[in-house]
Amino acid sequence: MVIQPQNFSLPLVRNEQVNRDVMSFYFDRTKNPSYDFLPGQYNRVIIPSVQNDPRGTSRMFSIASSPLEKEYLMITTKISQSPFKQTLNSLQTGGSVDFFGPIGRFVYDETDTRHHVFLAGGIGLTPFRSMIMYAASKNLATPITMVVSFSTVEEFIYFDELTKISADHKNIKIIYTVTRPESSWTGQTGRISTDMIIKYIPDFQNCPFYICGSAKVTVALEEIVKSMNISEENIKKEEFPGY
Numbered sequence: 001m002v003i004q005p006q007n008f009s010l011p012l013v014r015n016e017q018v019n020r021d022v023m024s025f026y027f028d029r030t031k032n033p034s035y036d037f038l039p040g041q042y043n044r045v046i047i048p049s050v051q052n053d054p055r056g057t058s059r060m061f062s063i064a065s066s067p068l069e070k071e072y073l074m075i076t077t078k079i080s081q082s083p084f085k086q087t088l089n090s091l092q093t094g095g096s097v098d099f100f101g102p103i104g105r106f107v108y109d110e111t112d113t114r115h116h117v118f119l120a121g122g123i124g125l126t127p128f129r130s131m132i133m134y135a136a137s138k139n140l141a142t143p144i145t146m147v148v149s150f151s152t153v154e155e156f157i158y159f160d161e162l163t164k165i166s167a168d169h170k171n172i173k174i175i176y177t178v179t180r181p182e183s184s185w186t187g188q189t190g191r192i193s194t195d196m197i198i199k200y201i202p203d204f205q206n207c208p209f210y211i212c213g214s215a216k217v218t219v220a221l222e223e224i225v226k227s228m229n230i231s232e233e234n235i236k237k238e239e240f241p242g243y
Contacts, residue, residue, distance in 0.1 A: 001038065005103055008032045009096045013072055015089075018157045022123065023079050023089060024064065026072040027097065037067055039108040039134040040127045040210075040238075043101030045075065045088075053083035062126040062212075062238070063102065066133035073099075076126050076157060106212070106238040110140055114208060117201055118146035119192055119221050121213030122155065124240060128212065129158050132172060136165050145173040145201050149192050149217075151180050175200055194224055204228065211237040 010027035018024055029035065037043075046058040065074035079089050091097065108116070108131035118128045125148045135144060150156055159176060166174040177188040177196065190196065197204055209230055211221045218239045225235055 003036055003038065003041075003102055005101050006035065007098070007100050008035055009098050010073060011094050011096050012091050014093060015091075018076060019155055021078050021155075022076060022157055024074055024076040025088065025091070026065075026074050029065075029069075029071060029073045035073075037063055037102035039067055039131040040106045041102035041104040041130075042127070043073075043075075043099045043103065046098040046100065047084065047087050047091075048098070050084045050087045055082070055084065057084065059084055060103075060241075062130070062240075064126040064129045066130050066137060068134055068137045076123070076129075078123055104238070106210070106236055108134060108210075109208070110135070110138070110142070112208060113142050114206060115143040115145065115201065115203055117197070117204065117207045117209045118144065118148075119197075119209065119211045119225070120146065120148040121192075121217030121221070122148075122150055123157070124148075124213030124217065124238070125157060126212075127238060128210070129162070131210075132162060132165060132174075136169050136172060139169075141171055143171045143173075145175070147175045147177060147188075147192055147196065147200060149177050149179060151178070153178055153182060153185050173200065192221060192224065194228055197224070197228065204230070207234065209235050211235065213240060215239045215241065 013026045013028050016024045042062045044058050045061050050057040061075040064076045079085050162174045166172050181189045209225050
């Protein structure tokens with residue numbers, strides 16, 4: 001399925017603080033009913049009023065909402081001190097943002113019924129939320145296991161929501177791992193590793209692997225997966241160029 005990208009504008013419905021540094025922004029998708037996308041794709045977001053940003057007036061953002069969440073289009077991002085991010089963060093309800101999309105081939109293939117493995121570092125979780133919510137909404141039987149790594153529990157995003165999805169859908173397993181755990185954390189610890197993947201996905205040999213995160217994280221995870229003799233054709237990856 002190919003969806004042609006388009007230029008469009010949507011008003012902000014609300015924003016939501018996810019953690020100390022991360023915000024989610026919800027835009028009114030009903031204002032452009034013809035817009036559609038595949039789970040895992042991204043949009044270019046343009047804010048013409050941004051001034052003095054060396055990277056310009058636009059950024060690429062993964063679509064964190066599912067295609068089946070028809071009321072809104074959601075993006076989740078770290079809020080830095082860049083003029084672009086500060087302008088986005090100061091947007092008032094009803095304020096309009098320009099989009100171009102959808103873009104990208106890092107998409108969930110629902111016709112592939114093999115066990116899907118999602119590996120993410122931090123904010124690289126965002127396209128996987130779209131994929132997981134989509135699969136859960138359609139009650140797809142395809143097994144999905146996601147392992148996502150954060151430095152601390154305080155940096156988690158979507159934890160309660162995805163944990164509930166996992167509880168409601170036995171074919172979907174969600175593992176958060178922490179590299180700097182506190183004593184109150186009783187879950188998985190450490191960086192994503194070969195041993196961790198084997199622990200949670202013993203049938204990994206013929207699984208499609210999806211990898212997403214910063215360039216450094218993506219390269220490291222891809223090296224781990226390749227060391228497990230996973231073929232190139234079974235690896236999809238998406239690098240976030242900057243936050």
